Amino acid sequence: MIYDAIIIGSGLAGLNAALGLSKRGKVLLITKEKLKDSNTWYAQGGIAAAIGPTDSIQKHIDDTLIAGHYKNDMKAVEFIIKRAPEAIQQLRKLGIKFTTINEQKFSLHREGGHREARVIHHKDQTGKAIEEGLIKKIKSKKNITIIENAFAKDLIIENGECVGVSVIQKSRTKNWFGKITVLATGGFGQLYKKTTNPTGATGDGIAIAARAKAQLKDLHYVQFHPTALDIAKSPLPLLTEALRGAGAYLVNQKGERFMVKKHKLAELAPRDIVSSIIVNEQKKGQVSLDLRHIKKSALKKNFPAIYKIIIANNFNPDTEVIPITPAAHYSCGGVATNLKGETSIKRLYACGEVAYTGLHGANRLASNSLLEALIMSNQVINAPMENIKIKKRDVEKPMNKKSILLKSDLPTIESLKNIMWEHAGIIQSKSGLQRGLKKIQKLQKNYKAKNYIPENMLLTAILVIKSALVNLEK
Ligand SMILES: Cc1cc2nc3c(=O)[nH]c(=O)nc-3n(C[C@H](O)[C@H](O)[C@H](O)COP(=O)(O)OP(=O)(O)OC[C@H]3O[C@@H](n4cnc5c(N)ncnc54)[C@H](O)[C@@H]3O)c2cc1C
Numbered sequence: 001m002i003y004d005a006i007i008i009g010s011g012l013a014g015l016n017a018a019l020g021l022s023k024r025g026k027v028l029l030i031t032k033e034k035l036k037d038s039n040t041w042y043a044q045g046g047i048a049a050a051i052g053p054t055d056s057i058q059k060h061i062d063d064t065l066i067a068g069h070y071k072n073d074m075k076a077v078e079f080i081i082k083r084a085p086e087a088i089q090q091l092r093k094l095g096i097k098f099t100t101i102n103e104q105k106f107s108l109h110r111e112g113g114h115r116e117a118r119v120i121h122h123k124d125q126t127g128k129a130i131e132e133g134l135i136k137k138i139k140s141k142k143n144i145t146i147i148e149n150a151f152a153k154d155l156i157i158e159n160g161e162c163v164g165v166s167v168i169q170k171s172r173t174k175n176w177f178g179k180i181t182v183l184a185t186g187g188f189g190q191l192y193k194k195t196t197n198p199t200g201a202t203g204d205g206i207a208i209a210a211r212a213k214a215q216l217k218d219l220h221y222v223q224f225h226p227t228a229l230d231i232a233k234s235p236l237p238l239l240t241e242a243l244r245g246a247g248a249y250l251v252n253q254k255g256e257r258f259m260v261k262k263h264k265l266a267e268l269a270p271r272d273i274v275s276s277i278i279v280n281e282q283k284k285g286q287v288s289l290d291l292r293h294i295k296k297s298a299l300k301k302n303f304p305a306i307y308k309i310i311i312a313n314n315f316n317p318d319t320e321v322i323p324i325t326p327a328a329h330y331s332c333g334g335v336a337t338n339l340k341g342e343t344s345i346k347r348l349y350a351c352g353e354v355a356y357t358g359l360h361g362a363n364r365l366a367s368n369s370l371l372e373a374l375i376m377s378n379q380v381i382n383a384p385m386e387n388i389k390i391k392k393r394d395v396e397k398p399m400n401k402k403s404i405l406l407k408s409d410l411p412t413i414e415s416l417k418n419i420m421w422e423h424a425g426i427i428q429s430k431s432g433l434q435r436g437l438k439k440i441q442k443l444q445k446n447y448k449a450k451n452y453i454p455e456n457m458l459l460t461a462i463l464v465i466k467s468a469l470v471n472l473e474k
Helices: 012-021 057-067 074-082 084-093 126-139 204-211 241-245 271-282 296-302 304-312 369-380 407-423 430-446 452-473
Strands: 002-008 027-030 144-147 150-158 161-169 172-183 222-229 249-251 288-290 322-331 334-336 348-350 396-398
Touching: 002 012, 002 161, 012 027, 012 126, 012 172, 012 369, 027 172, 057 074, 074 084, 074 369, 084 369, 126 144, 126 369, 150 172, 150 204, 172 204, 204 334, 204 348, 204 452, 222 241, 222 271, 271 322, 296 304, 407 430, 407 452, 430 452
Parallel strands: 002 027, 002 172, 027 144, 172 348
Antiparallel strands: 150 161, 161 172, 172 396, 222 322, 249 288, 288 322
16 A cells, blocks of 8 residues: 555654644554654743744844854744744644643743743643644544554665655564655754653664665754753753743852853853853863752742652752753754755655754754744645655565664663764864764674664764764865
8 A cells, every 4th residue: 555645753743744644645654662752742841932022033033043153044944933923823723732821821931042031831841742732633533544663764765766664563574655755753862971862862764864865964963952960861851941041040069150151141042052161160060050049839830840850869959959961952953855844855755853954053942943843844744745656565574683772782872872972072173073983983883783773873973973074174
């Protein structure tokens, strides 16, 4: 059978694309773990949209460009930011509830790089509210076939067109065919020792697209979130920037608010700036978040999930400062698309964090990513679905000797993460990147098992470093 559309991934981008495309035909949605397993689920802060009384689209555009160091694509910025207010209404119509002050007004948070409070949110669990709402809708659609625990291995390319995807399900490889295929596989934070991204964010989509020779862009623009809880866990729990928006301070070991001297927006300077200043402070000692002056009742009411995380990790936000560290958070680059979501390969689309539209430039403005995932998956819904003839027939066969991921792969992955953190982290140099590249290439050569996820991680890491090196040469 040939589906009208195949969607790979069940975060906001994949779910929204599946929902929209199901109005036009039969959709196959595959995802490598459970439907809810995604970065989207963990999004705390919210979605940025210029709806406040003193805000404007132009201000939101300007903040996006400043945060992105003007490396953004202007057309993408205007296209996406202009559509933000209607995106909020779209989510509301889907039944997703946002925190409100009264019947007419949304509660608006302020985050790093935003000169206005413009982050619409559901308490501090916006992503979970969106995922739950969309999953409920998806499950009610007869036109959508959902396959969980299905790992997309590679795209099927015939005559230069993408005609489907080869998937591993229950230890068997199966080919699925579609008139269009949508990559919505998210980012690659798991390449780094310290990350806020859940375990599924291994960059599979980048590796899959690279093997199919799709055009990739700006992979080196990785955003490091300044404030993850600094504990011995992976992923590290995120302490949303909205906490700083609500008045939390960054303090060094001496208890000094160091950001005040460094940037006019102090703790709310763009993320890349705050992260690199923290890294320098960390050389002198532990950096922490000070919440002690924020009322416990306000903290509990506005940030209930974060409050629980802090307490569960044996910290008391009322009496002590909370240790934090920057951590890999978001991939600004990815599979290059135009504003229709089309990639360089015919019939292959990409949206969400796996894709590069040019919105973010060198550094994403906080809470612009859920927005991009929504707007760009809306675009993919309009894709032409021309009939296709497929040479390769349906094949299902037992998996070859390779596995998706084994426990025995963990040392390789651990080494990779350490190398990426040390050589391709927040502060980079040409010689450091070159050394990192050599180490990863050696790791790749010595990795004999060749299981799919480690292979994808190694390939993606190499592409990220090569992209960083090319960028330094410019
Ligand atoms: C802790 C945290 C907080 C965040 N907070 C915010 C915020 O407040 N505001 C904001 O705008 N952004 C935030 N972000 C970023 C934002 O959540 C993501 O950029 C966005 O959710 C990405 O959506 P997506 O649909 O592209 O990918 P994801 O939500 O990551 O979904 C990717 C999907 O693809 C599947 N997949 C991956 N590889 C394969 C494969 N090989 N085969 C099959 N399926 C596969 C995954 O299992 C998953 O279902 C946050 C991110 C994190 C980690």
